Amino acid sequence: MTVTIDRTASTGRAPSPRARVSLTAAPGSLDGVWWPRSRALTRELPPLADAVGGAWGRITGITVSPAHCPVIPRWVSLAGRIVRVDWSAERQDPHRLTLVSASGRRDMLVIPPETGAAAAAELMGTAAVVPCQERAADAADTRGGEEAWETDGGAGRAPSRPGGIAGRRRT
Known part of the structure; x- marks a missing residue:
């Protein structure tokens, strides 16, 4: 029996959807906001x-926090090239992703994939507003008031700020 493999045939996989990204033009600590569809980095990066x-x-390196990624690959394939993916629990903010290119290091706020569309759209629209990582954490927080009180050490969510996003109390 002879088997022929046609590598030009469709693999049955749909092309990857476009990334949901907002780049900032204003100088500051963040260069953009990214809202991945899942936590599968090999598919999302x-x-x-x-x-x-x-x-x-051209992106030459990526650094993520392991806090919200269940699996961190050692490398990903980007446009036919292999790019190393590093992680740091101590140095990398859990809500940020760092991309390295010839033009330097770029930090992006990562909106959790389970965040609702309205909250994510607001975060992406206000990418240059600081502190974005607090807002991303609040947008994804769906816990009840008592659960938030217990797990946050008594520092529950504050009433909504103007603009519709709840903030955390400062202690």
């Missing part, structure tokens, strides 16, 4: 690199 590559150049 290539569209992100494609989306920012035109503005920032």
